Amino acid sequence: MNTLIKDAYVILPDGGTQKADIAIEGNLIKAVGEIPHEFKGERIIDGKDKLAAPGFVNGHTHASMTLLRSYADDMALMDWLQNRIWPVEDRMTEEDLYWGAMLAAVEMIKSGTTAFADMYGPYMDAVAKVVMESGLRAVLSRGIVALAPGASEKLEDGVRLYREYHGAANGRITVMLAPHSLYTCPPEFLEKVAGKAKELGAEIHIHMSETEVEVKDCIKNYGKRPFAHVESTGLFENGTLAAHCVWLEEEDMEIIRKHDIRVVHNPGSNLKLASGVAPVQRLLKEGICVGLGTDGASSNNNLDMLEEVRLAALLSKVETMDPKALPAFQALQMGTEFSARAVGLKDVGRLEAGCKADIVLYSMQGPEWHPRHNLVSLLAYSANSGAVDTVLVDGQVLMEKKRLCTIDEEKVCFEAERSVKRLTEG
């Protein structure tokens, strides 16, 4: 179906804004601004007093972990994992993963996220089902903790996921292989994953250098810093999304540059777990692609990408003691265009002809949207995700005037609570 968004203020790929129409043909943006005479919008969306922006791409999350939101906060990392998170995760059924990911889908759509890179398991078919039903775009991966039993089976499951779903749902689903991290996967296993990735042409999604302990242990155990160690397994040779990357030195950055590794910065989670602050300005100055992610809702505690955009900008300024660092538009790009590139999505994250029609309309109704000196600044620094009004992915309307079109929100909240009750009282 062809769609015409009329009279919106559009954030253009160069950071400017313009009052313009957007023509959508099938799943693509056909034109922004001058609409061809022959274009007929079968559906018209009123963009008046709305700001049109590319949908956010959540570059690193664990969607089903929304079930653990507010379950365990303000705790030391290992106490949190061993005594709270892992025992519940062990009990999760395929149905639980489904409702967890559904709750995440509701939240993502309502907060303006149109695509997400997910690493979880075991039942990733449940997450794929959520992507298909919700209409979202996703880069799925079966996370593998190889130190736990069944590493080979998990890798086989990841390979199966790739074969079954890579390119599915009109290309809305792509798949990566996901060895969880170097501290949960021994080097021989990473080599095995690298081999499989090469065989399939699959890219890698992995946690890298999240905590200082991880770096120290890596040096102690393998005599190398994390990036050099993982590089030696061949894992970086097929395209890599590296989440976190908090603790980096010059030699890490060289390896990142050399293999064109895309970094996903998770400021909210890195602060909440006291992991540290990633050197985003240095990475960007080196020409490295840096996207943004929320991480799971058990360590964030939401999937709100606008919060991450703001946090990224604020942290960059204080990290460099330069208020000019990471200005509003560049921070927004990190959450959209750069994140899309980081997770391997082409033609996503910009509002221009030829790109995927993944679009968010923000209602500029509240006092936080006045005065209107600069719309990009208002979005990045003042508004909150409650302003999200209408969301399209691949040209399909997933939310219109704050009402979800593909998901029964009330049912999802009810079922998620039911899953949680079973998991925590069982």
Place this chain on the structure above:
Amino acid sequence: MNTLIKDAYVILPDGGTQKADIAIEGNLIKAVGEIPHEFKGERIIDGKDKLAAPGFVNGHTHASMTLLRSYADDMALMDWLQNRIWPVEDRMTEEDLYWGAMLAAVEMIKSGTTAFADMYGPYMDAVAKVVMESGLRAVLSRGIVALAPGASEKLEDGVRLYREYHGAANGRITVMLAPHSLYTCPPEFLEKVAGKAKELGAEIHIHMSETEVEVKDCIKNYGKRPFAHVESTGLFENGTLAAHCVWLEEEDMEIIRKHDIRVVHNPGSNLKLASGVAPVQRLLKEGICVGLGTDGASSNNNLDMLEEVRLAALLSKVETMDPKALPAFQALQMGTEFSARAVGLKDVGRLEAGCKADIVLYSMQGPEWHPRHNLVSLLAYSANSGAVDTVLVDGQVLMEKKRLCTIDEEKVCFEAERSVKRLTEG
């Protein structure tokens, strides 16, 4: 009028939550939980599926500066002030200050703030008018930059403000004296203010140790660190609200303790202007009262206290590299109870019998409010201020079911834009 809030989940002063009713008699909370038999609620507010919390107290802001929101961002401090902010401020009329403060009032009520400490000028009567009309609670002060012409007149104006408004509007307005800072007020002037404060029994609202440059210049010019320097003028002897306090050493903290100075932390502004991160954990461990503020909307860029609560918690964790630092409830306390104490408000910031009925009801409707393992964590780490549903100050309903009761929001946004047009195009 007596009001009964029925069936809400109430955040209690000890951090627990309880499903309970709240009885309000006049401007005070009469009971939480067990409501006396004889109590008759003339107005009933349905609290079902809502979280009742004390309203936020914005401990340091410049309300009328909302007119400059998004006007100048991502700039170096002095370039920003000299070339963007001050030229516009010079042109502001009493009417502009009124509409700027009105826009701030709309935003504050809609984001759950029930009281604010304001420092601005010259026309503070306009801000007092906004407080009276909106029903908000405020601690007003006429900010004095003594290095600019007319310092004595400004101090006289501040004294007049105190005499006219301290205790006005049923006690909803109190007034402090506000020498802007040590770098805009010479020591002899601070002494003069100290004398006036003593004479009136007025407290002081001042910016302290916001930037590293301020501290260095103070040592260079006066041979002392900021707190020692200002202490020597006698300014701290009548009760002090010190905003920012980013650059502190042990000797500063000793002076803060000695004079029972209350600190207001402004994390959003301190990050955005790259001022630094205040040592909140150290202050709290010393038993110092630390509240929260947004600063003005030209350096934040909103007046959203829930954002400041979250930022404060996240920054404390990474600053100390301890995920247990500043847990959810303590961060909320900073924005409510501690802020109230910081700005000199008694019986504000807690939901218990005898306290002022300054109450916010959050609608727990969205996906970010599920699952409900811990309501305090959901508010502090997951929800956004779009959840604010109903707001009471001094027992009066200022917003009900997301509709403002005392302010015409549309008119305010229109008039604020008109002021801005005149100010920036003139």
